[in-house]
Amino acid sequence: MMKVADALGRMLAELGVKQVFGVVGSGNFRVTNALVASGAAFVAARHEAGAASMADAYSRITGEVSALSLHQGCGLTNALTGITEAAKCHTPLLVLAADTAVGDVTSNFHIDQDAAVQAVGATPMRIHSAETAVADTARAFRVAQVERTTVVLSLPIDIQDAEIAYPGRRPASNLRVTTPVISTGDATELGEMLVRARRPVIIGGRGSRVAKHDLRELAAVTGALLIASGGARGVFEGDEWALDVSGGFSTDGAAELVRDADLIIGFGVALNNWTTRGGTLLEKATVVQVDDRVDAIGKHRLVDLGIVGDTGAVARAVIAALAASEASNVGYRTPEVADRIRRARYWSDQEVETVDEPGFIDPAALTNALDAMLPEDRVVVVDGGNVNAYPGAHLRVPDDNGYVLPLSFQSIGLGLASVIGAAVARPDRIAVLGTGDGSLLMGAVELETAVRLRLGTVIIAYNDSAYGAEIHLFPDATPEEQEIVRFPDTDIAAIARGYGCDAITVRSLDDLDGVSAWLESDRDRPLVIDAKITGRASWLMAREHGH
Ligand SMILES: Cc1ncc(C[n+]2csc(CCOP(=O)(O)OP(=O)(O)O)c2C)c(N)n1
Numbered sequence: 001m002m003k004v005a006d007a008l009g010r011m012l013a014e015l016g017v018k019q020v021f022g023v024v025g026s027g028n029f030r031v032t033n034a035l036v037a038s039g040a041a042f043v044a045a046r047h048e049a050g051a052a053s054m055a056d057a058y059s060r061i062t063g064e065v066s067a068l069s070l071h072q073g074c075g076l077t078n079a080l081t082g083i084t085e086a087a088k089c090h091t092p093l094l095v096l097a098a099d100t101a102v103g104d105v106t107s108n109f110h111i112d113q114d115a116a117v118q119a120v121g122a123t124p125m126r127i128h129s130a131e132t133a134v135a136d137t138a139r140a141f142r143v144a145q146v147e148r149t150t151v152v153l154s155l156p157i158d159i160q161d162a163e164i165a166y167p168g169r170r171p172a173s174n175l176r177v178t179t180p181v182i183s184t185g186d187a188t189e190l191g192e193m194l195v196r197a198r199r200p201v202i203i204g205g206r207g208s209r210v211a212k213h214d215l216r217e218l219a220a221v222t223g224a225l226l227i228a229s230g231g232a233r234g235v236f237e238g239d240e241w242a243l244d245v246s247g248g249f250s251t252d253g254a255a256e257l258v259r260d261a262d263l264i265i266g267f268g269v270a271l272n273n274w275t276t277r278g279g280t281l282l283e284k285a286t287v288v289q290v291d292d293r294v295d296a297i298g299k300h301r302l303v304d305l306g307i308v309g310d311t312g313a314v315a316r317a318v319i320a321a322l323a324a325s326e327a328s329n330v331g332y333r334t335p336e337v338a339d340r341i342r343r344a345r346y347w348s349d350q351e352v353e354t355v356d357e358p359g360f361i362d363p364a365a366l367t368n369a370l371d372a373m374l375p376e377d378r379v380v381v382v383d384g385g386n387v388n389a390y391p392g393a394h395l396r397v398p399d400d401n402g403y404v405l406p407l408s409f410q411s412i413g414l415g416l417a418s419v420i421g422a423a424v425a426r427p428d429r430i431a432v433l434g435t436g437d438g439s440l441l442m443g444a445v446e447l448e449t450a451v452r453l454r455l456g457t458v459i460i461a462y463n464d465s466a467y468g469a470e471i472h473l474f475p476d477a478t479p480e481e482q483e484i485v486r487f488p489d490t491d492i493a494a495i496a497r498g499y500g501c502d503a504i505t506v507r508s509l510d511d512l513d514g515v516s517a518w519l520e521s522d523r524d525r526p527l528v529i530d531a532k533i534t535g536r537a538s539w540l541m542a543r544e545h546g547h
Contacts, residue, residue, distance in 0.1 A: 207268015223331020
């Protein structure tokens with residue numbers, strides 16, 4: 001006999017949970033220790049909001065279900081923003097949320113956890129009794145894994161404490177999942193559309209990551225150009241016919257090439273306002289959307305043809321149909337376009353007007369310089385705000401495991417915890433965060449976590465002593481009105497050193513010598529770059545808001 005909490009921890013480890021993030025209180029002490037005793041690694045965050053974003057980033061990069069362990073009630077509410085972000089991004093995440101004992105509605109910790117979870121778009125599940133707890137938990141793990149959802153499994157503390165026998169036959173240990181496939185007729189039709197097109201473009205979203213090699217092959221046969229959505233940046237990196245990123249982060253030249261397409265096929269991509277620049281990139285093209293979720297088709301943009309199917313299976317079926325008919329197409333792949341792609345691919349090659357203001361560094365010049373200095377084998381994580389375009393678009397990424405954009409909820413402040421999750425997921429790479437001072441300070445307490453984990457992570461704080469986005473969104477505001485979004489200059493480097501980080505203050509490119517020195521050090525702690533930047537609107541802000 002064993003306690004339910006011990007059985008659940010052991011079974012989740014057996015099902016494949018390797019990594020747990022959380023903040024431990026009385027309600028999740030036992031289940032978390034059971035996971036650790038069965039081989040899972042645990043990272044103690046300093047705030048549940050941080051733990052949630054760490055788990056989210058970890059699972060985005062690895063594709064594995066990680067666990068987020070929370071105390072009942074307030075542990076869950078503290079984590080809700082990160083849980084919302086994960087749910088919106090379809091991160092396969094299992095939240096183990098302790099809950100008050102069944103019927104104990106007068107406990108201080110009591111809230112209606114299922115209603116809270118439902119409200120933010122995650123999937124509420126719970127263990128219902130000691131007898132069903134193991135099966136309930138296995139089901140929750142499977143739903144998170146197979147449906148790619150964020151499941152919050154509530155664990156009432158009285159049920160956790162009950163005694164059960166560990167089951168001999170484990171649920172879900174033998175699961176086969178069949179993916180939807182496309183008929184030969186539909187594959188042939190899609191193939192014909194592609195070979196007829198003169199300027200076809202394939203946009204790959206996060207759902208294209210599993211199909212990236214097939215999509216490169218399909219694009220090669222049909223003369224299509226390739227480009228990633230923001231969320232999937234890096235997915236086609238290295239292909240000579242691929243542009244970097246579609247939408248808000250596009251260079252002008254890349255946006256032009258997408259806008260001139262006569263056929264656009266989105267694979268596993270939402271085609272939202274960011275990826276399509278409010279739909280303007282799709283206006284001239286016939287648009288096809290391939291996704292394994294029917295509710296994704298036409299959700300953000302109406303499309304001419306929707307195909308519900310596994311992105312890889314669809315790509316392979318179309319390649320086979322084209323091979324059978326021996327059809328191929330030069331399409332968009334002309335020498336002139338090759339030259340345009342080379343010039344338009346990266347932001348770091350674009351002319352960007354820089355501002356010369358003594359004592360402050362231009363954020364574009366800073367980012368391009370860091371891009372050249374930092375090792376290419378990296379994971380880039382990007383926070384929100386006015387400055388987000390610089391790390392988001394100027395720092396190059398090696399592949400689709402090298403980029404995390406925790407902005408599905410457009411919440412600022414998730415960057416620091418996300419970069420910690422990314423660094424834990426990819427200890428072989430250098431993790432780099434680009435964040436504003438406002439965003440960083442929202443979750444700065446996790447600097448301690450990064451130091452404790454000895455993460456050699458680079459944190460670029462674009463410090464304009466303001467919520468810059470709000471200043472540039474309201475250019476006609478009076479100085480008095482702007483006061484509510486301006487702050488005194490904060491010595492972020494000193495704060496970071498206080499937590500145990502290495503830190504430098506940067507006011508000019510010459511100060512980046514400190515980065516070179518750190519790169520040559522043991523890199524056993526984070527480097528925080530407090531970059532005092534010129535406070536101007538980013539090119540993205542200027543384009544979107546016309547100033
Ligand atoms: C949780 C949350 N609160 C408020 C906002 C509104 N908001 C968007 S950008 C921003 C300012 C961000 O400041 P900072 O991180 O310093 O970046 P900057 O805009 O200065 O580049 C705010 C408050 C938000 N998106 N998310």
